[in-house]
Amino acid sequence: MVVVWTAGVDIGSVTTKMVVLADGIVISRCITISGGNYRQAAEQALASALSNAGLSKDNISHIVVTGFGAANVPFQARKVTEIAAHARGIHHLFPQVRTVIDIGGQATRVVKLNGHGEAIDFVVSEKCASGSGRFLEVMARVLQTPLEEFGPLSSKSTKQVQFTTSCAVFAESEAISRIAEGAAKEDILAGVHESMAIKVVSLVQRVRLEKEVAFTGGGARDVGLVRSIEEKLGEKLLVPVEPVLTAALGAALIAWASVDSSRTIV
Numbered sequence: 001m002v003v004v005w006t007a008g009v010d011i012g013s014v015t016t017k018m019v020v021l022a023d024g025i026v027i028s029r030c031i032t033i034s035g036g037n038y039r040q041a042a043e044q045a046l047a048s049a050l051s052n053a054g055l056s057k058d059n060i061s062h063i064v065v066t067g068f069g070a071a072n073v074p075f076q077a078r079k080v081t082e083i084a085a086h087a088r089g090i091h092h093l094f095p096q097v098r099t100v101i102d103i104g105g106q107a108t109r110v111v112k113l114n115g116h117g118e119a120i121d122f123v124v125s126e127k128c129a130s131g132s133g134r135f136l137e138v139m140a141r142v143l144q145t146p147l148e149e150f151g152p153l154s155s156k157s158t159k160q161v162q163f164t165t166s167c168a169v170f171a172e173s174e175a176i177s178r179i180a181e182g183a184a185k186e187d188i189l190a191g192v193h194e195s196m197a198i199k200v201v202s203l204v205q206r207v208r209l210e211k212e213v214a215f216t217g218g219g220a221r222d223v224g225l226v227r228s229i230e231e232k233l234g235e236k237l238l239v240p241v242e243p244v245l246t247a248a249l250g251a252a253l254i255a256w257a258s259v260d261s262s263r264t265i266v
Contacts, residue, residue, distance in 0.1 A: 004259050005055060006062045008251025009042055009077065010085065011069035014105035014133065014218065016041040017248040018049040020060070024256050028053035029245055038069030046075065062255040066247050068106060080254055082247055083111055083119045089250030090214050091117025094238050098210040101200055101229065101237070102246070103219025105133045110203040112210060123206045125199065133218040135171070136225075139192050142175050143185050150189050151223030157190035159183075171195065189224060197228035204233065214238040216246040 003022050010017045012034060020028040030049040034041045042065070050056060063077040066085040082102075090100050091113060100111040112121040125132065140147050161178050163171050171192075178188055196219075204213075213235050219225055220243035230237055240246055 004061050004256065005053075005059050006252055006255035006259060007046070007049065007060050007064075008085070008248045008253070008255055009045060009063065009065040009067070009070075009073065010082075010245075010248040010251060011038050011042055011065065011067040011072065012105050012244075013068045014137075015244060016045045016067075016069070017245050018045040019245060019248040019252040020049050020053050020055070021252045021256050022053075024253065026249070026252075028055075029242075029248070031242075031244060034069065038072035039074050041069070042073045042075070061259050064251040064255040064258075066251045068104075078255070078258070080251060083109065083122050085247040085250035085254065086216060087111055087113050087119040087250065088117055088253050089246035089248075090216065090240075092249065092253055093240050093246070094212070094214050097212050097214040097238060099204065099207070099213045101204065101213065101215045103133055103196075103200070103215075103217040103225075105137075105218060107132050108200060108203060108217075108219070110200070110207050112207045121207045123203050125203060135196065136192070136219065136222060138172050139175060139189070142172055142179070143188065145185060145189075147222065150193075151225070151227070153186045154189040154193050154224035155227070156186045157184075159187045160194060161188045161191035163191050163195045190228075193222075193224045193228035196225060197232045200229050201232045209233065209235070211235065212238060214240070216240060216243045218244050220244075 007020045016034045018030045028049045030045045032045050065073050065077040102109045108125040215237040220239050
C-alpha cells in the first residue's frame with residue numbers, strides 16, 4: 001500500500017510549528033522561533049521536520065497552513081483558520097472534548113466543538129494582550145524569571161497580589177510597583193495567573209461551557225495557569241503532551257483527509 005505523507009504548519013507570532021503525518025500517524029514534528037520573519041520560519045520548520053522524517057518536500061502530498069503568519073508561506077499550501085485547526089487537532093487527541101481553551105502568543109480563544117470535531121461556536125479575546133501568552137512573556141521579563149518556572153513558583157504563594165487592571169501595559173507597571181513594594185515573585189505570579197484565569201472564564205461563559213474541556217497553546221505549558229483556570233472553572237482541564245502543536249496537528253489531519261475523502265479521522 002502506498003503511504004501518503006501530509007503536513008500541517010502553524011505559523012504563530014512567537015513560534016512556528018510543523019507536524020508530518022504518514023497515513024494520519026505523526027512521524028515528525030518541529031517547533032522553531034518565528035522571529036518576525038514568518039516566511040523564513042516556515043522554511044526552517046519544513047526543512048527540519050522533513051529531515052527528521054527522512055523525507056523531501058516532493059514526498060509530501062498536501063500541506064495545510066494556519067496561524068498568524070499563514071499568508072507568508074513560501075510554498076504551496078491550503079490555508080485554514082486557527083479555529084478549524086485547533087478543533088481538528090483536539091478532536092483527534094481527545095474525542096470527548098466539547099470546549100477548547102487556547103492561549104496563544106497574541107490572543108486567547110475558546111472554541112465549542114460538536115461530536116465530529118467541528119467548531120460550532122467560538123470567541124476570541126480583545127486585542128489587549130493581558131489574556132494571552134504575550135502577557136506571560138512580559139511578566140517573565142519584568143520578574144526576570146523563565147516561563148517554565150512560573151508554575152512551581154506561583155504554587156508557593158502565601159499572599160497573592162491582586163491586579164487592579166486587565167490591561168497588559170498597566171499590569172506591567174503594576175507588577176513593577178509591587179516589586180518595589182517588596183512583593184515576592186511567587187505572589188505576583190499567583191496574581192497574574194488569577195487575572196488571566198478570570199478573563200478566560202469570562203470567555204468560556206460566552207460560549208457556555210460543555211464538558212469536557214481541553215487547554216492548548218503556549219499558556220497550557222504553565223502549570224500554575226492551568227491550576228488557576230481549573231479552580232475558577234471548577235473543571236479538570238485536559239492538556240496535550242505538547243500543547244503548542246495542536247493546531248499544526250489539526251492542519252496536518254485536514255491535509256490528510258483532503259487526499260482521500262473516504263478516509264475517516266478519529
